[in-house]
Amino acid sequence: MAVECVDPERDAIILVDVQNDFCPGGALPVPEGDKVVVALNGLLQRVRAFTVASRDWHPPNHCSFTPQGGPWPVHCVAGTPGADFHPDLTTDRLAHVVSKATRPDEENYSDFEGTGLADLLRKRGIRRVFVGGLATDYCVKATALDAVKHGFETTVLEDAIRGVEVQPGDSARALEEMKRAGIRVLRTEDLA
Ligand code: VGL
Numbered sequence: 611m612a613v614e615c616v617d618p619e620r621d622a623i624i625l626v627d628v629q630n631d632f633c634p635g636g637a638l639p640v641p642e643g644d645k646v647v648v649a650l651n652g653l654l655q656r657v658r659a660f661t662v663a664s665r666d667w668h669p670p671n672h673c674s675f676t677p678q679g680g681p682w683p684v685h686c687v688a689g690t691p692g693a694d695f696h697p698d699l700t701t702d703r704l705a706h707v708v709s710k711a712t713r714p715d716e717e718n719y720s721d722f723e724g725t726g727l728a729d730l731l732r733k734r735g736i737r738r739v740f741v742g743g744l745a746t747d748y749c750v751k752a753t754a755l756d757a758v759k760h761g762f763e764t765t766v767l768e769d770a771i772r773g774v775e776v777q778p779g780d781s782a783r784a785l786e787e788m789k790r791a792g793i794r795v796l797r798t799e800d801l802a
């Protein structure tokens with residue numbers, strides 16, 4: 611049952627960090643991270659929207675890496691295979707790619723922080739955003755919360771996201787936080 615009609619003139623789909631290092635076998639694997647690819651590809655095939663993909667795009671000495679005292683293993687180093695989009699992700703109709711956390715001293719989980727994404731979407735007349743990708747409890751959450759702050763009507767696609775789950779329950783808590791912020795939760799099959 612389609613509950614929502616996607617309008618390419620005003621709706622954007624944001625694919626957050628669907629990169630090899632966040633998928634099983636990668637440097638910072640999200641459990642079932644690759645499952646988002648099937649859900650997102652199905653959506654992209656069915657609906658036309660202004661589609662943006664982000665990528666975590668770190669320098670080799672990024673402050674979030676354990677050798678620098680950060681919390682994460684070395685991941686998504688710019689230009690390496692781990693930083694590539696998942697090979698099966700449909701990327702042929704992307705309108706824009708956002709690279710983030712590109713400087714050694716700057717961590718950034720949100721696609722909107724320091725990327726110009728809000729202005730770009732506004733210039734295109736976008737008023738609503740639909741968010742999927744990785745990881746629910748970090749970049750998806752930060753991106754969706756920022757989208758609300760920038761005034762976009764924001765929906766997160768629950769079958770097209772997966773979490774790192776550093777602590778069990780982190781993804782569920784992230785979803786609750788997003789709902790409290792006014793973010794709607796739908797499934798990709800709800801969109802037509
Ligand atoms: C992310 C941890 C570190 C993410 C990025 O894309 O959610 N998580 N860097």
Ligand code: ZN
Pocket residue numbers: 666668674682685686711
């Ligand atoms: Zn990162």
